[in-house]
Amino acid sequence: MTEDYRSMWTDLGLDLDAHDALLGVLGSAYKDIYLAQKNRPEGMGYFDFVMSEVHGLRIKELMDEKAAGGKIIGSYCVFVPEEIALAANATLVGLCSGADFAMEEVEQLLPRNTCALIKSAFGFKLGKVCPYLESADMIVGENTCDGKKKAYESLGHLVNNLYVMDLPQMKTDNGKALLKKEYLRFKEAVEALTGVSITKESLKSAIGVVNAKRAAIHRLSSLRKADPAPISGLDGLLANQVFFYDNPARFTASVHKICDELEARIQDRKGAFPEKTPRILVAGCPQAVPNWKLPMIVETSGAVIVGEESCVGERGTRHLTDDTGSTLDEMMDALVDRYFQVDCAIFTPNEQRLLHIREMAAAYKADGVIHYGLQFCQPYLMESIPVEKALEEKGIPCLRIETDYGMEDMGQLKTRVEAFVEQLG
C-alpha cells in the first residue's frame, strides 16, 4: 500500500504506529502463507491485490461512497442481511477479525475465557487499527451466542452507533416471526440512517446482487469437488473471506474469472496438490482474516481442504433468496425464509447442521472432517460432539480441534493433524 492512505487513516482516527505494526504482520503472514503456495490459479492474483489493499484502496472506495452520500454498515454475523443495506444505498462490511490485538486492554473489558473472535473485535477497536470499524456509520451486533450478546453491552460504550438485532434460538413459528420483526426493524433503522426508502425495485435489485455473489461462490465451491482439487483450501477460504469486504459486483466477476480458469485446470487434471491427496472438510467456527492457522497446518501436512462448513463458507452462502416476489413484503418474507435456514449452532435443536456436514463430506468427497472450534465458543464446541458422532455413524473420520488465535499450540496441532491425515491416507 502507498503512503497516500496515511492521511485517510489519521482522519479515521487510527493509531498509525499500531496500524503499521498490524499491516507489517499481516503482510509477512500473507507472503509466508499465501504467496509461498505452489500451483496457484493465476486468478488468485486478484485476491492478492485485494488483500494488499484491504486497508487501503477498499477503504478509499468506502470513503468515496460516503462522500457521495452512501453509508457504511459494519456487521459481525451472517444473519445481518446485506440485501437490506444495499437496497438503501449502504454497503455492508464484515467486522470480524482473526488476530489478537491489544489483549491487555481487552481483558479489562472481557473475561479471559472469551473466544478469540470476540476478543479480537474488541482489540481492533481498542487498538484503533480497523478502518472498516472506524468508517462504519452503523455497527450491527446480534444476539447469537452468549459471548457476543453480552459483549455488545460493553461494545456499546466503545462505539456510538451500535445497533443490536435480536435473534431467535429455535426454528419455530415464533422464532421465524421474531426474525421477520427484527428484519423489518432493521430495514427501518437502515432507512433512517441512509434517508433512502427501500422500494420493491431496490430490494429486488439488491437480492439479485447478493444472489449473484453467492452463486459465484457456489460455482467455485463446486469446482473444488474435483480430484485433484484445482485450488487450495487456503485460496478457497480467502475467496470466502473477501466475500465480506469487496465490492459485490467486482467480487462476483472476479470469482467467475477464477472459475473459468479452474474449469480449464480440471480439464487438464491440474491441481493445487497431486491427485489422491487426502481431502479434508473443515466444519465449525468462522475463520476471519487473517486467521489462516488451520488451513496452513492442514495443507503443509499432506492434505488439501476442499470445503468450509462455516459462516465464512458454505453455512453463510449456501442458500439463495427467492427473487420472484412482486411486493416488498413478499421479498422481506423471502429474506426471512432464506436466513432462517442458516444452521448456526446457536439454534436448538440443530440437527440440520449434522445432516449438512454429512452431505458436504459426501459431495466434496472428503476423506475426513476437521471440526474447528474456537476455545470458549460453547455453541460450536458443544455441537462438535454430536457432529463427530454423526460422522462416525457414516464411517467418516473426524478430528475435533479447539484452538485460538495464538501460535503457542501450532506444534501440537500440527502433530495431531499429521496423525489424522496419516490415518486417511
Add this chain to the structure above:
Amino acid sequence: MTEDYRSMWTDLGLDLDAHDALLGVLGSAYKDIYLAQKNRPEGMGYFDFVMSEVHGLRIKELMDEKAAGGKIIGSYCVFVPEEIALAANATLVGLCSGADFAMEEVEQLLPRNTCALIKSAFGFKLGKVCPYLESADMIVGENTCDGKKKAYESLGHLVNNLYVMDLPQMKTDNGKALLKKEYLRFKEAVEALTGVSITKESLKSAIGVVNAKRAAIHRLSSLRKADPAPISGLDGLLANQVFFYDNPARFTASVHKICDELEARIQDRKGAFPEKTPRILVAGCPQAVPNWKLPMIVETSGAVIVGEESCVGERGTRHLTDDTGSTLDEMMDALVDRYFQVDCAIFTPNEQRLLHIREMAAAYKADGVIHYGLQFCQPYLMESIPVEKALEEKGIPCLRIETDYGMEDMGQLKTRVEAFVEQLG
C-alpha cells in the same frame, strides 16, 4: 437415613454403591461445614433434618404423591413456574446439583470447558445418583445460556421425558409475548402429563402457596439486615437451597418458625457472628446443594454473608405474583409479569441487575460484594465486569471470583477472600 430406603432407590434405578459414596461425602461435608458452626438458631434443626433425609424421606414423600396419582416435574431453572405445576397436582423439584460426579463419563458428552453446574447435572444422571431426577415424570430444560441450551440436546438422549422451554433474550414486548406463549404451552404440557385441567381456582391457590413460600424467604432475608446478623450466610443459603426441594407449605411454616426465633435473637443482640463482623453480599451464579464452598471460605475468614443475589437467593424469590386476577388468563399474565422481571444475565441489556445489586448492598448494609462466577459461565462472568464497575461507582468494594466445584483452588480462594475481608475491616 435408614436402610428402609434402599429398595426405593433400587426401584428408582440408582447405582447404590455410587449413591452410598455420594451420601457419605455429603454427610461428612454437612457435618464439617454446617454442624460445626457456632451460635446457630435452633430452628435450623429442621433444615438439618431435611438435609439428612434429602434422598430419603423427601423422596419417599414424592413416591407417595406419585402413588396417589400426582406427578413430579424436575427443573433446572427459576424460569420454570412452580405455580403451574402445583395447579395441576404436580410437584416441582429443583434438579441443579453442586458436586462433581462421574466426570470422565460427562466429558464424553460435554466439552471440558463447560460450567460445573451443567457438568454436575449430567454427572448425577450418568452416575445414577439423583433420586429427584429418576423420580421425575417430566424434566424441563430451558433456553437460558448457550451451555444449558446445547447441553439439553444431549440430555434428551439420556432421559426420555425432557421438555424444553424456549425463553427470550431481551425484555422487549416480543420477548414477553414469547414468555407468555411458552408458559401457555407449558401449562398444556403439564395438563397432558397430569390429566388435570388447571382452573382459575387451582391456579389462584398455587400462586398463593408459592407467594407464601417466597414471602417467608423475604422475612428471613429481611432479618439478615440486622447487625449482628442473627443467622450465618451458610444457613441463609441452605434455606434458599431447600426452597427447591421441600414441601412448600411445610417449608413456609418452618422458615417462619426460624424467623420468630431470629427476631428474638435480634432483640437480644445475639448473632451468628459478633457485631461489626464485616458483611458480604454474594452476587452471581447459583449455588446448588452441596456447593457450600464460597460461604464456608468467607465465614471462616472473619466475615458473614448477609445475602445472595442469585437464582438460589433473591433473584429467584424477590418478586411475588399478583394474585388478584379473576380469570385464568389474567393469572397467566400475572405469572408472565412476575417471571419476566427475573434479571438473569442471559438477558441483554440487563441494567436492572446492576441496580438491584447496588440496592441489595445498601439494604443489607454490606461492606463488600463478592461476585461468584462459575468458570465457563459466560453470561455471569461477562456481566461481573459491569457489576464491579457499578459497585465501584458507589464506593462498594467488589471481589470477582471464578471457580468450579473442585477443591483444588480452596487455598488460593481463601487467601484472596481473607485479603478482601481485611480491606473491609
